[in-house]
Amino acid sequence: MTKQDLDGLRRLVSDACRVLAGRGLADGILGHISLRIDERTLLVRCRGPHERGLLYTQPDDIRLVDLDGATAALGELDGWAVPNELPLHTEILRTRPDVTCVVHAHPPAVVAADLSGLGIRPVVGAFDIPGTRLAARGVPVYPRGVLIRDRRLAAEMVAALGDRDAVVLRGHGLTSTGAGVPEAVLRALSVDAIARISLDVVKAGGTLTDLAEQDMCELPDRRLLQP
Template identity: 30%
Template sequence: MDTPSIDAGSRLLALKHELVAANRILAHQGVLDAFGHVSARHPERPGEFLISRSCAPELVEIDDIITMRLDGSISEGADAKPYLEVPIHAEIYRARPDVRAVVHSHAPAVIPFGIVTQPLRPVYHMAGFLAKGAPVFDIRACFGCTDMLVRRAEQGAALAQALGSSAIALMRGHGFVATSTSIPGVVYRAIYTERNATIQQQAIALGGPVTYLDEDEALQADDTNMGAIGKPWALWKRYADRLKALEKRATLDHF
């Protein structure tokens, strides 16, 4: 009779470890810095999600992971201070039952595509998930002048509506959100959103017309890449684990 709860507990613990790794990987890859966050839908309770307390991603430890409800209240970790922009995650999970992980990033290479008319489009196969484009959410168009942060449920809902069925949405003058059905998948998409943006800017700067992937080849590329997601995830996680071990060793050497 206890086996299901033990299995559920193991799955939850494994997901927490993946979430810690995701924070460190994205910081190491330059997609997150002192700001930004990544979350995962609870494996047993779809109306809840896991996210770190308000903390720089590179510093996230397993004890920093809290559980939040879609209404923005804390289910587990009541003493923690959550990120101001948890409505980003809550409202995307509410609007998209297929989404199981969300990243919010301020990666500089992506910002220009949210403030110009040139859309972010897939320029190479690693970014096939951009097949449906990257819609732009402009908070001012919906809510007037704000501090640009998605602080309230209605703002998160408007962002989720702009995202629609796409994998990525840009946030004008702010950053972007990435979604996927898994933590490794969303980490992959966040990293390659930034890389595609960099390459696209380089291609545009060279002058002349740019040849983009068409929707069919982008979708096929995304299917292939998502099927091989374990390969980059294992590599990125190994880097993150090494950095964590070095940090621990440095702390011990200090004492």
């Protein structure tokens, strides 16, 4: 991979971090995104010497590390620190070859919905077709409100995730996955949107009802949707 290619991927990840913060999924310095480069290395949002917060992430904040969090290229971590929860990313990348990008964020609505006993269910239809299909597959919950900072805890979270696209972290936030950065970010946004809608429905005195099967069958395959 050329330096130009790598620089383009750094910008892709940094822009995605800004989207997460801009949409309210990651306040302050919390949250991070990683992108697999090869079998041993990944790009990940790190904290720099002049930390600006996720909303102001720059490509220079996206550093190349290996699966053990060590420097993957001379000087890559000089002045930067990897996320405390780097194992959250690396354990997924070790065990899920279908995943290229991992997003970790702290959306308040997702936390509140889970603590209220509201799961991420397919309660919407054409409002968010990919989100509906994601919810229909099931969004599991990792039931420990801990900082996932070692491989033991990360393995527990990965076991809860299974082969799904996202997992809610109780009292903490969410982790979403994707075959690329856009897919992983959009999945996080979908989980957040469904959590917000679910909370609003319950606050309004309504009852959450899953989309009817006949309506689910009418929804087109998201891969056929044109941008």
